[in-house]
Amino acid sequence: MxxxxxxxxxxxxxxxxxxxxxxxxxxxxxxxxxxxxxxxxxxxxxxxxxxxxxxxxxxxxxxxxxxxxxxxxxxxxxxxxxxxxxxxxxxxxxxxxxxxxxxxxxxxxxxxxxxxxxxxxxxxxxxxxxxxxxxxxxxxxxxxxxxxxxxxxxxxxLAEPLSVLLHASHRGAFSPSSPPQTVLVFGVGAIGLLACALAKSYGATRVCAIDINQARLDFAKREGFAQEVFCLPGGDRAKTTEEALKRAKENVGAALIAFGEQDGFDLVFECTGAEPCIQMSIHGAITGGKVLLVGMGSRTSHSP
Known part of the structure; x- marks a missing residue:
């Protein structure tokens, strides 16, 4: 047979x-x-x-x-x-x-x-x-x-990437029943856009986004994901750790001024995993605020 x-x-x-x-x-x-x-x-x-x-x-x-x-x-x-x-x-x-x-x-x-x-x-x-x-x-x-x-x-x-943001929000005690909060999102790829959408659905009073790609930022604002956006300036890579930290603080400071949020945001979603953005996210949060590290980073870099 x-x-x-x-x-x-x-x-x-x-x-x-x-x-x-x-x-x-x-x-x-x-x-x-x-x-x-x-x-x-x-x-x-x-x-x-x-x-x-x-x-x-x-x-x-x-x-x-x-x-x-x-x-x-x-x-x-x-x-x-x-x-x-x-x-x-x-x-x-x-x-x-x-x-x-x-x-x-x-x-x-x-x-x-x-x-x-x-x-x-x-x-x-x-x-x-x-x-x-x-x-x-x-x-x-x-x-x-x-x-x-x-x-x-x-x-x-999109359920799988959305679940990442839902889990992060749960870990950060951010939910529809939370008091109204301002939200800053680093990176407007798929995860960042979903972070913006989630923040809006949870009643955030303001959602702003930062990226290095102006076209992505334009899309995020045009389609209503973020109310305001800021494009980070280009430039040579910092040569020392001290220079990188200084530049990160200056760059996010410029963004906060542009957003009119000099004291920072209540909640920050870091969706890039890029080392400078992780550094900026700390300075982007208000005193007592929360930073949710969502992006998958690379190996720690060491300056010569």
């Missing part, structure tokens, strides 16, 4: 820096507790771009071919054994991290700190766990989330 041929699908597979290949792969049925999702929308995270450009993201280097993508939504196409809360055709968003559900962090509800976390599209663990840049993927049902009818797939793909 001939073996049954399994169907195939296609995936965008990263083999090394700038080596992305469109390849056929076997489409396996979902196992116990998993669902199969046809991917409809996937956002591109900064980590995806780092992997593509350099074959690594910080300390996490590619050790084998990897499918990128983790900001995604789609439609359930198959349900594995034991799954009772999903049906074929259901619209869902995918949570890319798979926690162990057994450690002390998971049991306390802080599963983002799980030391056994496996994350789709990350080279942190080996064997790597493939991400969402494929036709369909099998994923544990407990980290797949049903979508309301009024949520588009593109909007649902």
């Amino acid at each position: 001939s073996p049954i041929a399994l169907p195939t699908q296609h995936a965008a597979v990263l083999h090394g820096p700038k080596d992305l290949r469109y390849e056929p792969r076997t489409l396996w049925p979902p196992q116990q507790g998993h669902v199969q999702v046809q991917i409809v929308a996937t956002g591109l995270c900064g980590s995806d771009l780092h992997y593509y450009m350099h074959g690594r993201n910080g300390d996490f280097a590619l050790q084998a071919p990897l499918v990128l993508g983790h900001e995604s939504a789609g439609v359930v196409t198959a349900v594995g054994p034991g799954v009772k809360n999903f049906v074929v055709g259901q619209r869902v968003a995918i949570e890319a991290g798979i926690m162990c559900r057994d450690c002390s962090y998971c049991k306390r509800g802080r599963y983002n700190l799980c030391k056994n976390m496996r994350f789709a599209s990350s080279a942190k663990t080996f064997p790597h766990l493939d991400g969402t840049l494929q036709d369909r993927m099998n994923h544990p049902a407990h980290v797949v989330h049903p979508l309301p009818d009024n949520c588009t797939f593109d909007q649902a793909a």
Whole structure:
């Protein structure tokens, strides 16, 4: 008797820096507790771009071919054994991290700190766990989330980066029930724009943004994400730590004057991870204010 041929699908597979290949792969049925999702929308995270450009993201280097993508939504196409809360055709968003559900962090509800976390599209663990840049993927049902009818797939793909801001706000005790606050956002990429939107939805009295890219700032202001924006001046890199700190204080001071907030903002979202912006964010907060470090930084630089 001939073996049954399994169907195939296609995936965008990263083999090394700038080596992305469109390849056929076997489409396996979902196992116990998993669902199969046809991917409809996937956002591109900064980590995806780092992997593509350099074959690594910080300390996490590619050790084998990897499918990128983790900001995604789609439609359930198959349900594995034991799954009772999903049906074929259901619209869902995918949570890319798979926690162990057994450690002390998971049991306390802080599963983002799980030391056994496996994350789709990350080279942190080996064997790597493939991400969402494929036709369909099998994923544990407990980290797949049903979508309301009024949520588009593109909007649902933003659920993963939005969750980063929601978590940061929770850690900073910032919520819709908080007293009205002024908010400053460093960086108006996808995360920064979501920080602006979140601040507005939480009742911030004023939302301002800082970046080095005037076009991004113009977009943020034009589309109503930020009320006022400030473009940081260019210039040579500071040669000493003292010079860098002095320049950071001067630059943010100029921004605060331009915003009419010389005393600083109640809450600062630092969404770049850039060392100068981290330094500026401290000076950008009012005395007794809060700074939320959201951006993923690089290794600490050392002056000669």
